[in-house]
Amino acid sequence: MTAPRIEMTIGPExxxxxxxxxxxxxxxxxxxxxxxxxxxxxxxxxxxxxxxPVEHRRAMxxxxxxxxxxxxxxxxxxxxxxxxSIDSGxxxxxxxxxxxNPKINEWAARLFGFAKLHPLAPDALAQGTLQLLWELEEAxxxxxxxxxxxxxxxxxxxxxxxxxxxxxxxxxxxGDHDRRxxxxxxxxxxxxxxxxxxxxxxxxxxxxxxRGGVDLDALRAALSPRTAxxxxxxxxxxxxxxxxxxxxxxxxxxxxxxxxxxxANLNAVLGKFRPGAAGFDVMHFNVHxxxxxxxxxxxxxxxxxxxxxxxxxxxxxxxxxxxxxxSFRLERPGxxxxxxxxxxxxxxxxxxxxxxxxxxxxxxxxGLAQVSEDAVLAANxxxxxxxxxYEIPFDRPCKHEFVATARPLKEATGVRxxxxxxxxxxxxxxxxxxxxxxxxxECLLIEPTETESVETLDAxxxxxxxxAREAHEDPDLVIGAPHSAPVRRLDEATAARQPDLRWRAxxxxxxxxxQ
Amino acid sequence: xxxxxxxxxSDDHEWLRLEGDVGVxxxxxxxxxxxxxxxxxxxxxxxxxxTLHQAFGVVESVKAVSDLYAPVGGEVVGVNExxxxxxxxxxxxxxxxxxxxxxxxxxxxxxxxxxxxxxxxELIRAG
Numbered sequence: 001m002t003a004p005r006i007e008m009t010i011g012p013e014x015x016x017x018x019x020x021x022x023x024x025x026x027x028x029x030x031x032x033x034x035x036x037x038x039x040x041x042x043x044x045x046x047x048x049x050x051x052x053p054v055e056h057r058r059a060m061x062x063x064x065x066x067x068x069x070x071x072x073x074x075x076x077x078x079x080x081x082x083x084x085s086i087d088s089g090x091x092x093x094x095x096x097x098x099x100x101n102p103k104i105n106e107w108a109a110r111l112f113g114f115a116k117l118h119p120l121a122p123d124a125l126a127q128g129t130l131q132l133l134w135e136l137e138e139a140x141x142x143x144x145x146x147x148x149x150x151x152x153x154x155x156x157x158x159x160x161x162x163x164x165x166x167x168x169x170x171x172x173x174x175g176d177h178d179r180r181x182x183x184x185x186x187x188x189x190x191x192x193x194x195x196x197x198x199x200x201x202x203x204x205x206x207x208x209x210x211r212g213g214v215d216l217d218a219l220r221a222a223l224s225p226r227t228a229x230x231x232x233x234x235x236x237x238x239x240x241x242x243x244x245x246x247x248x249x250x251x252x253x254x255x256x257x258x259x260x261x262x263x264a265n266l267n268a269v270l271g272k273f274r275p276g277a278a279g280f281d282v283m284h285f286n287v288h289x290x291x292x293x294x295x296x297x298x299x300x301x302x303x304x305x306x307x308x309x310x311x312x313x314x315x316x317x318x319x320x321x322x323x324x325x326x327s328f329r330l331e332r333p334g335x336x337x338x339x340x341x342x343x344x345x346x347x348x349x350x351x352x353x354x355x356x357x358x359x360x361x362x363x364x365x366x367g368l369a370q371v372s373e374d375a376v377l378a379a380n381x382x383x384x385x386x387x388x389x390y391e392i393p394f395d396r397p398c399k400h401e402f403v404a405t406a407r408p409l410k411e412a413t414g415v416r417x418x419x420x421x422x423x424x425x426x427x428x429x430x431x432x433x434x435x436x437x438x439x440x441x442e443c444l445l446i447e448p449t450e451t452e453s454v455e456t457l458d459a460x461x462x463x464x465x466x467x468a469r470e471a472h473e474d475p476d477l478v479i480g481a482p483h484s485a486p487v488r489r490l491d492e493a494t495a496a497r498q499p500d501l502r503w504r505a506x507x508x509x510x511x512x513x514x515q
Numbered sequence: 516x517x518x519x520x521x522x523x524x525s526d527d528h529e530w531l532r533l534e535g536d537v538g539v540x541x542x543x544x545x546x547x548x549x550x551x552x553x554x555x556x557x558x559x560x561x562x563x564x565x566t567l568h569q570a571f572g573v574v575e576s577v578k579a580v581s582d583l584y585a586p587v588g589g590e591v592v593g594v595n596e597x598x599x600x601x602x603x604x605x606x607x608x609x610x611x612x613x614x615x616x617x618x619x620x621x622x623x624x625x626x627x628x629x630x631x632x633x634x635x636x637e638l639i640r641a642g
Contacts (some may be wrong), residue, residue, distance in 0.1 A: 190580075418551075435578040441549070492577045493552035497602060 019448035025078050027503060028065040037066030048129040074296035082486050084144035084430050087093055090456050092432040093268055094401055094447020095289035102292060104362055114354050119346040123329045127395045130328035133347060134320040136357045137304075142287060143227050143360075144266075144308030150316045152348045155296050156264060157292035159284030159303030160195040160231075162343045164316040166282060166307060167229045167258050167480065168199055169340050175312075179257070181511045182225035187437045188339040189262060192231045198452070201228055208439060213240045214248055219404065226283055232280075233262040237437040237445070238394055258282065258310065267398035267450075271361035271369030281308045291356035302356065313338035316339055320347075345419025374450035375400040378457060382448055385461035389468035393440050401447035403440050406468075415471035415478045422482035422489060423470070427463040516639065518542045518547045519576060523626055524635035525586035530610065533626060538587055541614040542574065542605065545639045550576035555604040558594040558616060567616065567625055571616065574605065585626040593617035595635065 001121040012029040012268075024067040049057055067075075083150040086100050109115065113128050120354065123130060153159040164182065171179045182196035183204045193203040205221050214232065223230075230252045233244045242248060252259045261275045261283035267290040275283050285304045289497075295301065307315060315341040318331035330347075363371060376399050383392060383402040390404040421431035421444070433445040448457055472480050528546035532539045535635040547553065553634040565571050565585040572583040594616050598604060604613040620626060630638065 043617075436581055493554055493603070495553035496577060 003176050010391065012193075012468070019134060024082065025075065027061070028067060028072070028075060029503065031067055031071055031075065032065035035064060036068055056155055082302060083142070089428060089430065090448075090460055091430050092460060093226075093430060094432075094449050095286075096264075096445075096447065097432060098295045099267075099287060099292055100450040100451040101277075101294060101355070102359065102362065104127055105292060105358045108358035109354045110353050111354075114353065117350075119350075123327075125207045127328055129347075129350060130330070130358055131318050132354060133350070134322055134328055135354050136360070137320065138352055139357070140304055140306060140362050142365075143270060143274070143281060144263075144285070144306045145274030146280075146283065147276070147309050148312055148315055148319070149306045150319065151302065151304045151353055152316050152342065153284065153303040153305055153342045154302040154344050154349055156262075156284055156286040156303040156345065157191040157195065159199055159286075160260075161189055162303075162305050162316060162340070163284055163307075164195050164199040164201070164229060164231075165281040165307075165340050165343075166311045167260065168201075169314040169338070170258065170311055171228055173338065176256070178226055181224070181226045182228055183219065183222050183230040183257075185232065185234050186439050187212075188231060189237060189264060192233075192262060195229070208236075208238075212395065213242050213244060216244055218248060218250065219299050220251050223251060223257065225256065227252075227255050227257040228282075229258045229260050231260040231262055233264055234273075234275070235265045235399035238403050238440070239265075239394070239398040239445075240266075240394060240446075241269070241273075241399055244306070245278055245356075252397045253279065257474055258370060260390075264267060264289060265343045265400065267371055268401075270372040272372060276306065276308055281310055282306070286357040287352060291357040291359045293359070295353045296349070296352070300352055302349045302352040304348075304353075314340050316340055316343045318342075341514050348496060356396045372400070376450070378448040378450065378452055379446070381454070382446060384459055385458070386464055387492060389465045390444070393443075400449070401411065401445060403437065403443050405443045407442040409471050411466060413471040413475045415475050417444055419478045419481060420444070420464070424463060425476045425482040426484045427467070446512060516543075517569045517610070518543065518545070518546050518553070518632050518639070520632045522610070522632060523583070523586070523629035524632070524638075525560070525629055526638065527584045527586070529583065529586045531586050531626065531629060532560065533620070536593060536623075538589065538618045538620045538626065539614050540586060540616050540618060541609055542583070542610045544640055545612070547606050547609045550581065551578040552576055556595075556598045556602050556605065556615065558589050558598070560593050561576045561594060563591045565591065577600075586629055587618060587620050587622070589618035589621040591616055597632055 020060045027035070040077040056207070057292065087100055091097065095294070117129050121443055133151055137151060138188040141150045144348050150162065180201055181204050182201040183206055186198070186207050187203050196203045206218045207215050213236070213489050219230070232242065232248065234245055236242060249259050254378050260278060261280040263283045263285045266285060270290070285306070288295045293302065313336065315336070317336055320328055321331060322328055360368065378460045379398050379400050381400050383398055386392070386404055386466065390406060392402065392404055406415070406420050410416050417434050421434050424431045432447070435443065436445055437443065467478060478488070480489070519530070522532050524530050524543065529540055550556045553574055553576045555575040559565065559571045565588055567585060569585045569608065570582040571585050572581055574581050582637045595614050597612065607613065608610050
């Protein structure tokens with residue numbers, strides 16, 4: 001791995017080049033001209049540096065880009081035109097990245113009272129927001145069948161960690177100190193073992209059976225007095241409902257362990273399956289997947305966590321409480337002494353939670369059930385359309401997503417799933433998730449979501465079928481894709497092996513990144 | 516996909532070549548192909564003692580991150596330092612320059628329990 005290069009050389013006389021060859025959109029540094037930004041950044045007073053020791057002052061001013069406003073606006077607008085988004089086309093990556101976000105969510109989140117509330121405002125001045133948070137907790141309880149919900153976690157993975165920390169607190173409070181293992185199926189999200197590890201547990205993996213479900217006998221064999229929890233995703237990452245869920249959960253509880261539900265795929269079973277009623281002790285909600293908020297993507301997301309009775313005392317504090325007089329307040333410090341404490345500042349990513357609330361209220365109970373029905377119908381329709389051109393490894397009714405594999409195509413033509421995905425870009429589609437779940441070779445994980453029309457689904461199916469035909473007739477066409485995108489096939493392997501993490505202008509004698 | 520005669524193979528797609536009481540270990544050409552372009556290999560420390568099936572390292576490709584499992588138990592007496600700078604050796608020469616670790620084999624019976632080349636060919640044919 002090469003060290004990041006830190007010097008910066010800008011040579012307009014040589015003409016800037018980017019690593020991508022012909023420049024699609026120059027960087028701001030490349031567009032910069034000395035003096036053009038003069039006067040935009042106020043100069044500090046002359047004595048501003050007096051208190052800073054000489055050795056800590058920089059010898060040269062920083063290289064900041066200097067442009068006029070129109071250049072900056074055009075730069076970002078042009079960049080945005082290179083983007084592909086759910087607002088511009090179909091996204092078979094589904095809710096994993098971002099399903100369609102109804103615009104009413106944005107209206108709600110921009111309301112002055114929500115958007116401009118100070119996070120330290122006293123309860124008396126924050127009644128509207130507190131009421132919304134309390135009602136959102138109530139809605140999530142009703143949807144999930146859980147006894148209580150915290151809205152604090154900032155993402156689904158953060159919710160997992162919060163949930164498993166509560167599991168740890170539960171076993172420790174019982175003096176059950178030998179429970180050091182968390183069991184996950186081999187189809188689980190990578191965040192599950194990562195969560196277990198972060199919370200101080202070791203991970204035990206159990207295989208899937210031939211129908212794509214958790215192997216019940218293997219789970220029974222793995223359960224022991226060392227098991228703290230079993231983390232299950234239902235429907236699974238294969239898009240399949242665990243139809244032996246009651247037996248699975250009985251086995252978990254018989255071993256004295258708790259059952260964690262990864263709620264990533266809750267959007268498939270709204271109004272149909274309540275994890276709390278099925279016996280799960282704790283779960284997280286991915287509000288971007290189920291309730292159409294923007295994906296946090298490392299920014300402000302939300303991953304509320306619901307718990308059953310067993311974990312109630314350990315919920316993060318403060319919860320929002322409703323007083324007998326109908327007013328709302330936050331729990332006071334120490335009010336619930338067994339709480340694992342805060343997991344995030346303030347009340348979570350409130351702006352995201354407002355959007356989730358808006359989505360839930362706009363749909364209502366029957367509307368949310370229809371969301372799941374439409375998502376499941378769309379996935380099963382696409383699955384049946386693609387069955388001839390691609391192999392469907394678990395050919396039973398799926399939930400909101402399904403796995404197809406290009407393995408036979410690879411064997412017959414040399415065209416891999418990665419190539420199929422790249423060729424989809426030429427056809428005008430963002431590719432779906434590929435090579436996950438890990439247990440299916442050369443797989444595509446396709447999730448159309450609930451908002452797509454039959455015409456959109458047909459057009460996408462025909463694009464994939466056409467690519468399979470191209471693979472047989474002209475494999476190089478597919479292997480060389482994309483042909484029409486702003487950039488051609490990027491060299492992911494070299495980018496990972498020799499990451500170049502900092503921009504600088506290339507000067508004459510230097511070559512851009514290795515091809 | 517090449518399966519080299521004379522090596523021993525584990526169900527986890529690792530190969531082992533015995534040199535005296537030292538086993539040289541890597542992943543098979545089949546495994547390297549399945550992983551795709553390898554971008555990083557994490558190795559154990561020399562001197563560490565591994566038990567049979569213990570996860571001793573990690574191989575990361577553009578597609579996936581996978582654990583490496585000890586096909587036999589023993590003390591780590593060498594690791595392939597070249598892979599730190601050139602992980603692509605795992606793809607280009609899995610049975611040669613792409614080797615990963617050398618173990619002083621604790622129990623020869625564990626080597627005997629590994630598959631021979633024909634049995635491993637059968638394993639990957641069965642998928």
